[in-house]
Amino acid sequence: MQARDIAVQVPTVALGDSIAHAIQVMALGRLPGLIVIDGEQRPRTVLPGTQVLRLAVPPAYQDDPALTRAVDEAHADVFWHELRDRTVGDCLGAHPPRPTVVKASATLLELATLMARQRSPLVAVVDDTGLLAGAITLDRLLSALALARPDEG
Template sequence: MQARDIAIQVPTVRLTDSIAHAIQVMALGRLPGLIVIDAEQRPRLVLPGTQVLRLAVPAAYQDDPALTRAVDEAHADVFWHELRDRTVGDCLGTHTPRPVVAKETATLLELATLMARQRSPLVAVVDGAGLLAGAITLDRMWSALALTRPDD
């Protein structure tokens, strides 16, 4: 079985999309992360859900967790609205990791190894030209592995 056999289409975002939009895409698509693409449909980043959450939490709260206790419950529930006008690109910082990408011909072992090594529940699958052809979620990987049986 190859990546093209289990890849699915997932919604993507761009660096210019707002954090609010990125969160909505991930939540509505029930995705374990996001694929950020460029104008040519090439994956620029693959962000696990925890990294998306990190983008959504204002830096002041991450730098000083004691500040979180000073925020009342009503405001704590909508903390991420403070970033409403900020884009995915604005929140990334200077060091951006290479995207977690596999070719359409990658085997299950290659995919599983990539996901484990990169600690990513999402892999972008690209065609021969490097364009996004689909994605493999961790759930999809588990399903594919469960359906395969060694030859008896």
């Protein structure tokens, strides 16, 4: 079985999209992360959900966790709205992580190895030209592995 056999279309975000939009795409799509694409539909980076969350938490709270205890509950529930004007690109910085990408012909073993090594529950699948062809979530990979049977004979 190859990556193309289990890849699915997932919503993506662009560098110019707001952090709020990125969170909504991930939440509404029930995705374990996000694929960030450029204007040509090439994956720029793949962010596990925890990294998307990191983009959403204002830097002041990350730098000083004690500050989080000073925020009342009503404001603590909507903290990420403080970043409404910031884009995914703004938060990634000048050197975003390399995308977790495989070619459509990659095997399940190659996928599993990449996901494990990169600690990413989401992999972008690209065609021979490098354009996004789909994505594979950890759940889809594990399901494919669980259903795979060794050849008999």
